[in-house]
Amino acid sequence: QKEVEQNSGPLSVPEGAIASLNCTYSDRGSQSFFWYRQYSGKSPELIMFIYSNGDKEDGRFTAQLNKASQYVSLLIRDSQPSDSATYLCAVIKDTGNQFYFGTGTSLTVIP
Amino acid sequence: GAGVSQSPSNKVTEKGKDVELRCDPISGHTALYWYRQSLGQGLEFLIYFQGNSAPDKSGLPSDRFSAERTGGSVSTLTIQRTQQEDSAVYLCASSFVSGGVGGYTFGSGTRLTVV
Numbered sequence: 001q002k003e004v005e006q007n008s009g010p011l012s013v014p015e016g017a018i019a020s021l022n023c024t025y026s027d028r029g030s031q032s033f034f035w036y037r038q039y040s041g042k043s044p045e046l047i048m049f050i051y052s053n054g055d056k057e058d059g060r061f062t063a064q065l066n067k068a069s070q071y072v073s074l075l076i077r078d079s080q081p082s083d084s085a086t087y088l089c090a091v092i093k094d095t096g097n098q099f100y101f102g103t104g105t106s107l108t109v110i111p
Numbered sequence: 112g113a114g115v116s117q118s119p120s121n122k123v124t125e126k127g128k129d130v131e132l133r134c135d136p137i138s139g140h141t142a143l144y145w146y147r148q149s150l151g152q153g154l155e156f157l158i159y160f161q162g163n164s165a166p167d168k169s170g171l172p173s174d175r176f177s178a179e180r181t182g183g184s185v186s187t188l189t190i191q192r193t194q195q196e197d198s199a200v201y202l203c204a205s206s207f208v209s210g211g212v213g214g215y216t217f218g219s220g221t222r223l224t225v226v
Contacts, residue, residue, distance in 0.1 A: 004153075034214050043202055044154070046214040088154070097167060098144065099215065103153035 001026050004091050006102035014110050019076040021105050023089030026070070032092040033065055033072045037085045038104065044088055048074070079109040113137075115218035117203050123224045124193055132188040132221045136205030143186050144206075144215060145178060147199040154202065160186060193225045 005024045013019045021035075032051055036044035050056045050063040050072065062075040072091075076083055086104040093100070116135040124130050136143050145157040156170040160180045171177070175193075180186040190197055200222050204215035 036214075043217040043219050045217070049214050090154075097142070097159050097161070098156045098170075099154075100156070101146075101154040 002102075003027065003100035004089055004102040006087075006089050006105050008103055009106040010108055011105055012108045012110055013079050015079060015081060017079050017109075019079045019083065019107055019109070021074040021076075021087050021089075021107065022071060023073065023102055024071045025089075025091045025100075027091070027093050028067075028070060030070075030091045030093050033063070034090040034092075034099065035061075035063060035072075035074045036088040036090060036101075038088055039085045047087075076107075079107075081109045081111050084108050115203055115205050115216050117201075117218035117221050119221060120219065121222045121224075123226060126195060126225055127192055129189065129191045130193055130223065132190075132201050132203075132223070134186045134188070134203030134205075134218060136184065136186070136203070137216055138184075140205035140207050140216075141183065142206045143180060144204045145186070145188050146202045146204065148202060148220075149199040157188070157201075190223075193223075195225045198223055198225045 003026055034049045035047045037047050038044040048063045050065045053065050053067050056063045060077045064073045086106050088104045089102040090099040118133045143160040146154040148154050158178050159167040162183045163180050175191045178188045200220040202220045203218045206215050
């Protein structure tokens with residue numbers, strides 16, 4: 001079983017819509033959760049991190065964490081073509097120091 | 112430096128040759144991580160440094176892979192007797208504290224092609 005699972009997509013949404021990206025993780029003891037964005041040919045860049053159950057908002061981005069169900073999601077409101085990228089979910093377990101990454105979800109925002 | 116710097120940005124090598132990849136983390140970042148990303152794949156953890164020591168080498172795929180870090184700063188990942196399956200983008204990341212609190216900052220990567 002993979003540590004982190006993501007739907008590879010591709011996910012397509014029209015410009016201005018809400019994009020919803022989902023991620024599940026296997027270790028119930030996981031403590032920290034991250035979303036990275038990776039443009040084609042570029043390295044990942046951190047968008048948001050969340051540690052507590054509930055929602056965390058930053059601009060057009062909202063991260064949602066549900067530890068009981070072991071999922072974390074990222075909502076992108078008012079999606080823009082510049083949001084088109086692969087979004088990587090990452091998790092840190094309570095005992096470790098490394099990130100476990102999902103394989104990423106490819107998002108295309110259609111103008 | 113302002114960001115995580117990796118060199119070279121691209122490396123083409125013949126099968127069987129040794130290669131060295133360099134990572135210069137953000138100044139003051141004590142934790143340094145190496146990952147690799149193959150085409151269409153997720154990020155695969157290789158090794159983690161805290162200062163100059165490597166508490167977690169669990170991700171190194173074989174004994175052909177080794178890494179060191181000196182002076183709590185620059186790290187070198189060495190791949191001996193390269194194989195075609197070693198072709199990937201090798202990413203280095205650093206963070207101020209271990210555990211990745213607040214997330215890593217990634218370098219731009221070294222694209223390794225073994226022919």
